[in-house]
Amino acid sequence: MNGYLYDLQGVTKEYEGRRVLNIAELQVRRGEILGLVGPSGAGKSTLLRLLNFLEEPTEGQVCFMQGTFGAGHPIPLSLLRKVTTVFQHPVLLNRTVWNNVAYGLRLRERSWPWAKGGIRRCVDEALQQVGLGHLPEQRARTLSGGEAQRVALARAMALEPEVLLLDEPTANLDPYNVTLIEGIVRDLNCEQGTTIILVTHNVFQARRLAHRVGLLLDGFLVELGDVESFFQSPSDPRTQAFVKGEMVY
Secondary structure: OOOEEEEEEEEEEEEOOEEEEEEEEEEEEOOOEEEEEOOOOOOHHHHHHHHOOOOOOOEEEEEEOOEEEEOOEOOOHHHHOOEEEEOOOOOOOOOEHHHHHHHHHHHOOOOOOOHHHHHHHHHHHHHHHOOOOOOOOOEHHHOOHHHHHHHHHHHHHHOOOOEEEEEOOOOOOOHHHHHHHHHHHHHHHHHHOOEEEEEOOOHHHHHHHOOEEEEEEOOEEEEEEEHHHHHHOOOOHHHHHHHOOOOOO
């Protein structure tokens, strides 16, 4: 895989005969923040589901670390557990904040011998990282939208994933929580080296956080480049229009 964490070749996804994703080639570098932008229906969330192995590609292969994932070729559980996702609308259990963050760790106690003795430490550290160390006993479903998203982020961080996938993590949140979450994401990448793939409609957010940015339109990866060249000198006229806020779909 030439040092890449992910390597996608000829990947397509169809639903009932309708092709919604057509990625000729895409590599994700270890330790980078990759931003994926594009309008609704462009295929961003579909691509994220393939990267998290929640769905199989219709054609092509998704290579991840030592494994190859494709139609009829499931990826080993040991590799699946290296990837986790935070969705736009977090689903929290009707439990305390602390127990929500601990949930994934408790599921993995048998396979991760260190987890049982370290759950409290992992959960407490994750809550401190997202600024919720003062709310461990609060019922999760009484939280504000921004607090709930930070609980979902802490739950993912406690698992210490190799890859964190973020699907519109700050959509509809107030500026305070947007700033907090962006800072958490930046710190997670810089301090722990977590590879982060960020799907967002917010091109300004992609510019602030990402090392590279890709534009998806109608299921195709139109352009992919480092953040400065993507925004300052894009090679595709559709990218030029998109970063200016013009309608390209």
